[in-house]
Amino acid sequence: MQRRNPAQRRYLLRFMPLMVSYALILIAVSGAQRHGDLAGATLGMMSVLPAIPLIGVMIVMGLYLREERDEFVRNRLVMAMLGGTGILLSATTVWGFLENNGVVGHPPTFLAFPFWCGAMGISQCAMALRDRMAGSAE
Amino acid sequence: MNNRLRVLRAERGWSQGDLAERLEVSRQSVNAIETGRYDPSLPLAFRIAELFDLTIEGVFVSPSRKDIA
Numbered sequence: 001m002q003r004r005n006p007a008q009r010r011y012l013l014r015f016m017p018l019m020v021s022y023a024l025i026l027i028a029v030s031g032a033q034r035h036g037d038l039a040g041a042t043l044g045m046m047s048v049l050p051a052i053p054l055i056g057v058m059i060v061m062g063l064y065l066r067e068e069r070d071e072f073v074r075n076r077l078v079m080a081m082l083g084g085t086g087i088l089l090s091a092t093t094v095w096g097f098l099e100n101n102g103v104v105g106h107p108p109t110f111l112a113f114p115f116w117c118g119a120m121g122i123s124q125c126a127m128a129l130r131d132r133m134a135g136s137a138e
Numbered sequence: 139m140n141n142r143l144r145v146l147r148a149e150r151g152w153s154q155g156d157l158a159e160r161l162e163v164s165r166q167s168v169n170a171i172e173t174g175r176y177d178p179s180l181p182l183a184f185r186i187a188e189l190f191d192l193t194i195e196g197v198f199v200s201p202s203r204k205d206i207a
Contacts (some may be wrong), residue, residue: 005164019189048146069162070163070164070167070169070184071163071167071178072163072164072166072167072176072178073164073166073167075176131170131175134173134175
């Protein structure tokens with residue numbers, strides 16, 4: 001297993017607290033919605049709260065991309081992000097037409113970012129598999 | 139891009155990890171360059187050439203000259 005470079009370590013140090021705060025905020029907001037009768041501006045604010053750490057994750061990913069000094073690793077990440085974007089746009093385009101004709105319902109749009117992350121992961125797996133098949137032995 | 143990286147590395151008895159450490163890149167970067175799956179930027183190509191005390195042409199085969207040779 002290869003050691004993480006400083007940019008990757010910084011990424012993890014920024015990423016972990018954001019994910020922990022995301023989980024805590026989600027639990028707190030769900031609890032408040034169950035027990036209280038939130039309305040108006042309070043409800044609006046509470047609804048937006050879980051999005052803040054996720055937006056933070058997007059910023060942290062951008063910072064990592066800027067700080068990564070290994071150009072090959074950076075290139076791979078950009079290609080994976082492009083792949084993820086392509087998959088997300090394709091899926092939402094198809095879904096949109098299906099929805100337009102009443103075949104499927106409206107999906108929760110906050111899932112776009114987790115879906116994009118998953119699609120990016122699929123792209124990374126596909127690239128790793130292609131490398132393995134091309135033979136990258138020392 | 140074809141290159142002589144594997145040969146040059148072997149002449150010095152370096153593993154891909156050794157070369158990666160000297161270039162301050164990941165081992166997978168060295169592997170990708172060596173196998174021609176990734177073309178390094180000009181600054182990295184210079185760093186590689188300088189590490190072996192060669193010119194860039196001494197390490198990498200020019201894609202335009204490959205067909206002539």
